Amino acid sequence: MKNILIASLLLITVSSFAQTKKAVFIIIDGIPADLIERLNAPTIKEISKGGGFVHAYCGGEKGTYDETPTISAVGYTTILTGTWVNKHNVWDNDGIKENYNYKTIFRYLKDIDPSKKIAIFSTWLDNRTILCGDGLPETNNLRFDYAFDGLELDTVHYPHDKNADYIKYIDDTVSTVAGEYIKANGPDLSWVYLEHTDDMGHRYGDSKQYYDAIEAADTRIKKVWDAIQYRKKQFGEDWLIIITTDHGRDSSGHNHGGQSDREKNGWIATNAKNLNAEFKTDPASQADIMPAIANFMNISIPKENAMEIDGTSFIGTISANKPTTKLENGKITINWNAVTKEGNAKLWLATTNNFKTGGKDEYKMVAEIPLSKQQAIIDVSKMPSAFYKIVIETPTNILNRWIAVK
Structure with missing residues (x-):
């Protein structure tokens, strides 16, 4: 009996050290940090209590070689690659000519282990097909194992209206499917993208409509957060979640793209435990997210690539x-x-x-x-x-x- 007990304890100990690490990052579009701090966002605040919340600047460093437009696709690509626009070369939402020599976190994961499963849940199809380069020879034919996106092209189920309510309904569906799929399948690395907040900002600026959209986004995030809690409890997996935005807004709340303080005032919320000085010394940057995920998931980045990454991991040991x-x-x-x-x-x-x-x-x-x-x-x-x-x-x-x- 004593030997059985010892063997059981050893099995528990070994299992705890061999926990499968999985990660999901969620980008909710166009929300400056002051609004996340001020409005009712219980899910983001619950996640932050278990890890942390920090301001994280967008748009590179103003007036320097890496100054970067505070525009959506530009910010997504910085988050994906850990580099600013002078490297990844995505300058706008249209006419994109990305430099795929600067790899996304999805490519780094698949490079070291092609068996790892990657998933994307997105309002915007281009996030997968262009920014991640799904199926392109330039990305070594990277393929997502699961993709739920492109609903903005489905005008039958989501007829376009002048108030952009169809984007709200798409975000509802995207977040629901993301929660259900992660709960059932537990992909190793996932990206969830929600758009409606940005549409409301453009239309109404700082307003009840915009604030309601931010609070609704928080309820959508809960679907993913609940799925992660389920996976942790049922399968003993070690999950990282990072919530962030692609850019802030100008003083009126309507616009973005420039280098004003509020347009650059992004943020990161995470459940990560092992946060270091990069996170604790406000501000961090949106470029820090990719290396942080890599650090958490033990993704080894080749030295010649690491020498190009602009962000610093806010998880784990740094010198x-x-x-x-x-x-x-x-x-x-x-x-x-x-x-x-x-x-x-x-x-x-x-x-x-x-x-x-x-x-x-x-x-x-x-x-x-x-x-x-x-x-x-x-x-x-x-x-x-x-x-x-x-x-x-x-x-x-x-x-x-x-x-x-x-």
């Missing part, structure tokens, strides 16, 4: 974050925030951008110094160039910055 660079009088000053004082920072420099076209960049290690110094000065007077890529390689994560000489 440094918040890099900055400045070129002056032939010298580049590099700064970072040392999260830990242990270990060294290896500094790499390249004057090429071959990665953009599928090639390899010619990096040279120019220094290796203690992380705790939080600064390095690199003399590039003998390497004159109009362009520099700087990479800070730390023991647990990689940071990058560009310098484009005007």
